[in-house]
Amino acid sequence: MTEATIIDSRGSACPGPITDLARAYRNSKVGDLLELWATDKGVQADTAAWAKKTGNEILEVKVDPDKIVVKIKINKR
Amino acid sequence: MEKVLIIGGGGGGLILANHLPRKDFDVTVIDKDEYHYYQPWFLYVAFQGSRRKIWKPIASLLKPGIRFVKDEISEINLDERKVYGTRKTTYDYDKIIIATGTSPDPDSIPGLREIYNEYGDYHSNVQNSLKLWEHIKNFKGGTVALGQAGPVCKCPPSLLEGAFQLEEYLKKKNLKDKTKIKFFTPFPRAYPAEQMNKVVEPMVEERGIEVMTFFDVDTIDTKNKVISSIEGDSINYDLPIIVPPCKGTKIRIVPEKVKNPDRFIITDKKTMRIEGYDNAFAIGDVNTVPTSKTGVTAHLEAQVVSNLLQGVYDEFTGRINCPFDTAYGKATFVIADYENPVVPYPPTRIKHIMKMSMARIYWMTLKGQADPIFDYYFDFTNPKKLNEKYATEA
Numbered sequence: 001m002t003e004a005t006i007i008d009s010r011g012s013a014c015p016g017p018i019t020d021l022a023r024a025y026r027n028s029k030v031g032d033l034l035e036l037w038a039t040d041k042g043v044q045a046d047t048a049a050w051a052k053k054t055g056n057e058i059l060e061v062k063v064d065p066d067k068i069v070v071k072i073k074i075n076k077r
Numbered sequence: 078m079e080k081v082l083i084i085g086g087g088g089g090g091l092i093l094a095n096h097l098p099r100k101d102f103d104v105t106v107i108d109k110d111e112y113h114y115y116q117p118w119f120l121y122v123a124f125q126g127s128r129r130k131i132w133k134p135i136a137s138l139l140k141p142g143i144r145f146v147k148d149e150i151s152e153i154n155l156d157e158r159k160v161y162g163t164r165k166t167t168y169d170y171d172k173i174i175i176a177t178g179t180s181p182d183p184d185s186i187p188g189l190r191e192i193y194n195e196y197g198d199y200h201s202n203v204q205n206s207l208k209l210w211e212h213i214k215n216f217k218g219g220t221v222a223l224g225q226a227g228p229v230c231k232c233p234p235s236l237l238e239g240a241f242q243l244e245e246y247l248k249k250k251n252l253k254d255k256t257k258i259k260f261f262t263p264f265p266r267a268y269p270a271e272q273m274n275k276v277v278e279p280m281v282e283e284r285g286i287e288v289m290t291f292f293d294v295d296t297i298d299t300k301n302k303v304i305s306s307i308e309g310d311s312i313n314y315d316l317p318i319i320v321p322p323c324k325g326t327k328i329r330i331v332p333e334k335v336k337n338p339d340r341f342i343i344t345d346k347k348t349m350r351i352e353g354y355d356n357a358f359a360i361g362d363v364n365t366v367p368t369s370k371t372g373v374t375a376h377l378e379a380q381v382v383s384n385l386l387q388g389v390y391d392e393f394t395g396r397i398n399c400p401f402d403t404a405y406g407k408a409t410f411v412i413a414d415y416e417n418p419v420v421p422y423p424p425t426r427i428k429h430i431m432k433m434s435m436a437r438i439y440w441m442t443l444k445g446q447a448d449p450i451f452d453y454y455f456d457f458t459n460p461k462k463l464n465e466k467y468a469t470e471a
Contacts, residue, residue: 011346011395012367013413015233015269020367022228022263022293026307027338040418042271049265053291054308077307 004033010067011039018046025054025074032074033059037067044068078103081386082160082168084150084328085176086113086135089361089375091443093174096383099142105168107160108135109149114203115439117372117400120235122206123199124213124242129436131203138443154331155357172386175330175342175351175359176379179231179323179370186226188297192317199239200231200320212316213246218255219315222304226294227322228263229339231362231370234401234411236260237268237277239318241404244284258286259312261304263293270419272468273401273411277424280403294319323370325363341365346415347392349382358382366393369411373398376442376451396455400432408432410458417460421467 007024009017017038024034036047044061047070051058055076062069079102083090086108094104112132121127136145148162153175160168181201183193193201197208223240230236240260247253260267260281267281267288268274281288292306297317304319305311325340335343335351343352344364351357360382361375368374377396384391395415401424402408408429413419441447 009367011415013270013395013415013417014273014369014397014399014411014419015228015230015264018264018269019228023339026228026293039415046265050291 002031002033004035004071007034007036009036009038009040009043013040016040016046017043018050021047021050021072025056025077028074028077030074030077034072034074036070036072038070039067041068043070047072079386080169080171081105081174082107082170082172083174083176084108084153084160085178085361085363086110086138086145087176087178087361087375088372088443089379090174090176091135091138092376092445093176093360093379093383094143095138095140095444096380097386099140102386104142105144105146106135106139107146107148107150107162107168109147111135111147113138113443115436116200117232118436119199119201119203119206120238120242120402122203123197123209124239124246126210126214131436133440138440140444150328152329152331155335155351155354156331158356171356173357174382175326175328175357175363176361176375177326177328177363179325179341179362180327181321182227182324183321185322185324186294186297188299189226189294189319189321191299192297192319193321196317196319198318198320200235200323209318213243216252216256216316218252220257220259220313221316221318222259222261222312222314223318224261224289224292224294225263225320225322228293229323229370230320231323232399233269233369233371234399236262236320237281238402238404239320240286241280241284241402243318244286245404253285259289259314260286261289261292261294261306261312263291265290270411270413272419272421273409276409276421277401277403323362337365346395347381348385349378349393358385366395368395368415369397369399371397371399396460398455398458400428400435402429402432412458412460412463414460417464418468420460420463422463423467 059071115131197205342359360378362370399411407424409424
């Protein structure tokens with residue numbers, strides 16, 4: 001089992017968590033697991049749109065009291 | 078007397094140096110360049126041909142008693158508390174602050190170096206901005222592809238600012254009908270923060286700027302003039318205006334683990350301390366603090382570190398306040414902090430005057446002479462209060 005790379009984007013309002021995800025995607029390869037941590041509420045819609053566009057997979061979205069965790073599997077790079 | 082070494086004579090480095098009382102601190106600022114530049118003006122050099130003198134010698138911007146050394150640092154050893162220069166010089170310190178800013182990286186994307194050398198850009202320096210102005214001035218129509226190559230960039234508003242400046246210029250020159258502006262961005266919308274996007278998107282549409290979202294530049298074919306994205310899209314261009322990806326510092330740092338793969342320094346987002354070190358800090362664009370890479374961040378982080386060094390408790394709130402010129406004489410500000418999202422703050426003429434005035438009071442800001450104005454301003458524009466007034470939804 002590949003260990004997920006954690007992208008801690010908590011507190012980021014501008015440019016926001018999607019910047020950190022785009023950067024991680026650039027450095028990723030097929031099969032990688034990414035875990036994006038954010039406090040910005042827009043992260044769910046943005047990552048869903050991103051996954052659709054890039055052909056990657058959202059495995060899980062977990063809303064904790066202090067953060068939103070989006071687990072992503074890289075299927076295309 | 079505590080020995081403080083500041084690496085970098087940009088906004089953050091100078092504001093910090095000038096805020097430390099000379100009776101308690103022996104301060105040295107080191108920079109590879111002799112001059113400090115007011116970077117927000119690069120936009121007007123590139124899109125309006127402005128010849129404003131936006132540089133001053135670093136030494137002239139420091140209060141008396143602060144040492145300035147022009148030297149290119151090759152290594153910072155946080156474990157030995159030593160810094161190595163290029164002329165076999167060694168510096169030691171009690172406290173160190175790394176404030177080197179970012180460096181453009183046009184070599185990480187195939188084809189970008191050629192564009193960078195030929196067309197310039199409006200983020201790197203005055204020469205590159207002038208180079209871009211020459212191309213804009215001689216442009217006769219066609220497709221302009223404008224955007225950032227890579228998700229990490231200084232000053233998030235500057236990308237759309239460039240598109241807006243260009244559109245206004247083309248309209249004045251009656252070239253609008255002969256031109257297509259294609260704005261590409263790795264993000265889901267024209268402006269990355271949604272609340273501000275709602276404010277500016279109608280302007281983008283009204284001005285006929287075509288937006289290509291989720292477009293993260295992969296390669297550029299300069300022979301056929303095509304930009305391709307990681308996501309699988311492409312743009313044909315006649316004039317490319319591409320802001321190169323930015324990376325952190327090229328200085329070797331021991332231990333290497335304090336840098337991330339893009340060479341930014343892993344820093345605590347509230348205290349600016351470099352992970353694992355009580356006596357080492359990173360401020361401004363070079364750190365990994367989860368906020369915009371912008372002058373105001375460097376300014377506020379410098380004040381936090383100044384307080385911490387003087388034994389006064391303080392922490393950075395993540396406050397940003399990025400001026401955003403929407404062209405045609407109006408501007409807004411992108412305001413937020415760690416706790417509060419970006420305010421959907423509408424553009425006005427008065428905000429444009431404020432943005433323009435900043436170019437004048439900037440030099441006073443570096444010396445701390447404008448602190449009372451800023452203290453009042455930051456309180457007046459507190460993002461929590463502003464959101465209560467402007468945000469349409471929670």
